[in-house]
Amino acid sequence: MTESNRIDYYPTHEHEGIKFRRGHSLPFGATMVANGVNFSIFSSAATACTLVLFERGADQPFAEIPFPDEFRIGNVYSMTVFELDYERLEYGYRMDGPFDPGQGYRFDKSVILSDPYAKVIGGRDTWLAKPNWDNVYPYRSRLAFEDFDWENDHPLETPAEDLIVYEMHVRGFTQHPSSGVKNPGTFSAIRAKIPYLKELGINCIELLPIYEFDEWENSRPSPTTGEVLVNFWGYSTVNFFSPKAGYAATGKFGMQVDELKTLIKELHKNGIEVMLDVVFNHTAEGDQRGHTISFRGIDNKTYYMLTPEGYYFNFSGTGNTLNCNNPVVRNMVLDCLRYWAADYHIDGFRFDLASILGRSADGTPLSNPPLLESLAYDPILAKCKLVAEAWDAGGLYQVGSFPAYGRWAEWNGKYRDTMRKFLKGDPGLVSEMIQRLIGSPDMYSQRGPTASINFITCHDGFTLYDMFAYNNKHNEANGENNNDGANDNNSWNCGWEGETDDPDINFLRHKQLKNALTLLMVSQGVPMILMGDEVGRTQKGNNNTYCQDNELNWLDWSAKETNADIFNFARRIIRFRHDHPVLRSPVHFRYWDYVGSGYPDISFHGTKAWSVDQSASSRAFAFLLDGDHAKEGIVKDVMVYVAVNMYWEGLHFELPGLPAEKKWYLVSNTDVPAPNDSFDGGKEPLLENQHEFLVGARSTVVLIGK
Amino acid sequence: MNVTSSTVDSIIVIEASGSIDSKTAPEFERTAMAAVQGQKEVIIDLTNVEFLSSAGLRVLLMIYRQVKAKSGKVVLVGTSEEIQDIMANTGFLSFFSTADTMQEGIDILKAA
Numbered sequence: 001m002t003e004s005n006r007i008d009y010y011p012t013h014e015h016e017g018i019k020f021r022r023g024h025s026l027p028f029g030a031t032m033v034a035n036g037v038n039f040s041i042f043s044s045a046a047t048a049c050t051l052v053l054f055e056r057g058a059d060q061p062f063a064e065i066p067f068p069d070e071f072r073i074g075n076v077y078s079m080t081v082f083e084l085d086y087e088r089l090e091y092g093y094r095m096d097g098p099f100d101p102g103q104g105y106r107f108d109k110s111v112i113l114s115d116p117y118a119k120v121i122g123g124r125d126t127w128l129a130k131p132n133w134d135n136v137y138p139y140r141s142r143l144a145f146e147d148f149d150w151e152n153d154h155p156l157e158t159p160a161e162d163l164i165v166y167e168m169h170v171r172g173f174t175q176h177p178s179s180g181v182k183n184p185g186t187f188s189a190i191r192a193k194i195p196y197l198k199e200l201g202i203n204c205i206e207l208l209p210i211y212e213f214d215e216w217e218n219s220r221p222s223p224t225t226g227e228v229l230v231n232f233w234g235y236s237t238v239n240f241f242s243p244k245a246g247y248a249a250t251g252k253f254g255m256q257v258d259e260l261k262t263l264i265k266e267l268h269k270n271g272i273e274v275m276l277d278v279v280f281n282h283t284a285e286g287d288q289r290g291h292t293i294s295f296r297g298i299d300n301k302t303y304y305m306l307t308p309e310g311y312y313f314n315f316s317g318t319g320n321t322l323n324c325n326n327p328v329v330r331n332m333v334l335d336c337l338r339y340w341a342a343d344y345h346i347d348g349f350r351f352d353l354a355s356i357l358g359r360s361a362d363g364t365p366l367s368n369p370p371l372l373e374s375l376a377y378d379p380i381l382a383k384c385k386l387v388a389e390a391w392d393a394g395g396l397y398q399v400g401s402f403p404a405y406g407r408w409a410e411w412n413g414k415y416r417d418t419m420r421k422f423l424k425g426d427p428g429l430v431s432e433m434i435q436r437l438i439g440s441p442d443m444y445s446q447r448g449p450t451a452s453i454n455f456i457t458c459h460d461g462f463t464l465y466d467m468f469a470y471n472n473k474h475n476e477a478n479g480e481n482n483n484d485g486a487n488d489n490n491s492w493n494c495g496w497e498g499e500t501d502d503p504d505i506n507f508l509r510h511k512q513l514k515n516a517l518t519l520l521m522v523s524q525g526v527p528m529i530l531m532g533d534e535v536g537r538t539q540k541g542n543n544n545t546y547c548q549d550n551e552l553n554w555l556d557w558s559a560k561e562t563n564a565d566i567f568n569f570a571r572r573i574i575r576f577r578h579d580h581p582v583l584r585s586p587v588h589f590r591y592w593d594y595v596g597s598g599y600p601d602i603s604f605h606g607t608k609a610w611s612v613d614q615s616a617s618s619r620a621f622a623f624l625l626d627g628d629h630a631k632e633g634i635v636k637d638v639m640v641y642v643a644v645n646m647y648w649e650g651l652h653f654e655l656p657g658l659p660a661e662k663k664w665y666l667v668s669n670t671d672v673p674a675p676n677d678s679f680d681g682g683k684e685p686l687l688e689n690q691h692e693f694l695v696g697a698r699s700t701v702v703l704i705g706k
Numbered sequence: 707m708n709v710t711s712s713t714v715d716s717i718i719v720i721e722a723s724g725s726i727d728s729k730t731a732p733e734f735e736r737t738a739m740a741a742v743q744g745q746k747e748v749i750i751d752l753t754n755v756e757f758l759s760s761a762g763l764r765v766l767l768m769i770y771r772q773v774k775a776k777s778g779k780v781v782l783v784g785t786s787e788e789i790q791d792i793m794a795n796t797g798f799l800s801f802f803s804t805a806d807t808m809q810e811g812i813d814i815l816k817a818a
Binding site for chain 2: 085086087088145147148149182183186187188248249250253254255258259261262265266
């Protein structure tokens with residue numbers, strides 16, 4: 001059957017010269033069909049709906065077509081409009097209905113509303129290009145070509161325990177002039193930097209929000225520098241299905257969809273997965289004082305959690321809360337993630353303030369949240385990594401207890417806090433350190449080590465360098481009198497607040513960075529590194545750089561040379577993790593020898609072999625992984641011994657005895673200046689003393705026995 | 707937009723000029739697809755093309771797919787730096803060989 005044989009190829013209605021007919025209710029959104037575009041939108045309480053059509057960028061619409069009532073099926077309005085220019089079209093809706101906030105209704109037909117299911121949003125096409133503030137329709141729904149040529153690409157489905165995640169901001173990664181790329185700050189520029197990512201050795205990038213947001217939201221001048229403060233991080237979604245145009249070199253041509261897909265395809269070719277940081281807990285519409293962009297004007301009561309008085313619940317800390325367990329909203333979230341998985345080949349999702357996704361419409365935490373269950377069992381998302389930030393701003397804290405359905409992993413906040421405290425020298429943490437390093441079996445006994453995303457730093461808080469250069473946050477540049485950002489950073493400045501010429505302090509800072517990277521890479525679970533920590537990136541003590549579009553957030557590529565010792569160490573210790581499956585167990589340890597090698601799968605040590613001091617004053621311990629137990633004994637690996645000493649003096653560690661044919665070799669020793677702080681695989685020097693090792697003050701040592 | 711096709715040394719040469727966008731892409735597609743039917747050596751001369759929109763890029767890829775199905779090859783000639791940049795960023799460029807001049811394009815096809 002050819003297209004023109006179909007009855008719905010021909011219009012039945014006409015309005016001001018525009019031809020249209022009854023549309024199809026599904027799919028929602030605007031879909032290219034033969035000879036036209038099918039529009040479909042839901043509202044449970046609107047009394048009338050009008051489709052508004054613009055020529056791209058025009059001040060006023062070229063047509064407004066009211067939906068005839070017979071085009072509405074249930075609560076869904078649909079219409080096929082003919083002979084539209086796919087590329088030049090911008091569309092929106094007007095919804096009529098009651099304005100009665102006390103009852104939860106906020107209809108206003110004077111506002112042109114963006115389609116929640118739009119695949120492209122026009123209006124912020126180039127990052128920080130000055131918008132027309134009087135635009136009658138600032139965030140414009142547009143169509144996307146969905147025929148990308150993926151060739152033989154496929155999401156990588158890397159086993160979770162084999163991942164090394166690199167948390168990255170698209171613009172921050174390459175915007176600095178030192179990046180030397182053609183299109184700084186874009187998806188395309190990440191593609192140009194793939195060789196760097198491979199050299200570093202990470203195999204998954206987790207992008208801070210790339211759903212369309214408005215960088216101008218809440219923009220204001222900085223009190224310290226006068227430059228404009230913007231929404232740099234982007235945790236404020238305008239539309240869930242559209243990639244941020246301003247992150248694409250081709251955004252001004254409306255080609256961001258192809259540019260992003262091309263990046264993902266190329267990353268996959270290089271063995272690098274792509275995870276998205278997704279923000280389904282709230283939208284950019286804010287509370288009752290915010291702008292109506294889409295959801296509020298389409299169906300306020302459905303999309304938002306409202307108090308009995310019709311105000312917005314604020315479990316997100318940003319003004320509103322998406323009503324995630326409403327069946328309609330739940331389906332939208334599911335449709336959205338399916339779209340990103342199927343159409344963009346996304347490998348996984350990290351859910352911002354994910355505990356909100358487990359709340360009911362009145363905010364009560366649910367024991368069996370339908371949305372989380374749907375995502376866990378969804379056929380299209382079946383191989384995607386699902387990672388929860390298992391808390392919200394409403395006081396729900398579910399680290400260790402997030403409803404997981406055998407699928408969900410968590411950002412392990414306890415891992416972060418324990419590592420930080422131990423690294424700064426807090427005593428009495430040895431037993432907890434051991435739990436965190438072996439995949440937190442005390443928290444994830446049933447779920448296994450891969451439930452734990454191990455991290456010491458992320459975008460939220462200090463960078464790793466600043467962890468060891470600042471005791472206190474320095475957020476004055478954010479314009480909130482240093483009141484924003486967390487106060488409990490568990491950081492230690494190593495003796496001086498901020499930059500210093502003191503070589504001892506600087507050596508100690510670098511050593512602490514290397515200690516942190518070592519602990520992260522020898523931990524069971526899934527390690528995540530913050531962009532730039534591998535080269536000692538600093539935010540000058542600012543621990544909440546959400547609004548800083550400048551060098552506080554831009555990776556300075558020259559640091560790869562100036563901090564070459566950190567980069568080389570990071571590269572080697574990452575390589576070490578990849579090379580040794582014994583560091584990447586898919587299941588928890590059993591603490592006994594179940595393969596008959598003569599050693600338990602893991603054993604714990606201290607200054608005396610086979611004895612670990614877990615007393616209140618202890619700051620040192622060691623552990624030994626038996627290579628014959630790697631991946632549950634399926635593969636053979638070397639013995640790996642890790643000694644950690646956060647005491648302020650060096651300690652002699654008695655080494656556990658090896659089988660007669662094996663010897664100890666040095667992988668890394670953070671107490672030694674580069675280049676002898678770490679060694680490439682195969683080049684590890686043999687230890688002269690095979691029985692004892694002096695682990696320096698505040699140092700970590702990694703050995704292999706082979 | 708204007709589009710013509712001709713044959714040079716058994717190579718099909720499609721020459722376009724102006725702007726290939728959603729308005730003009732259908733005509734470009736009709737002419738080009740008819741010309742490359744069953745052909746294995748194709749040059750698309752973009753020297754006088756000022757802009758290629760998403761729809762235009764998709765026609766190039768359709769041509770590529772059709773020629774590739776016959777194990778043939780498509781060379782783009784005279785692509786402006788801006789268009790090459792757009793094509794590189796959106797992944798379309800990787801499907802094609804490019805040449806600055808027609809002769810260079812012919813040489814690429816004859817060497818293959």
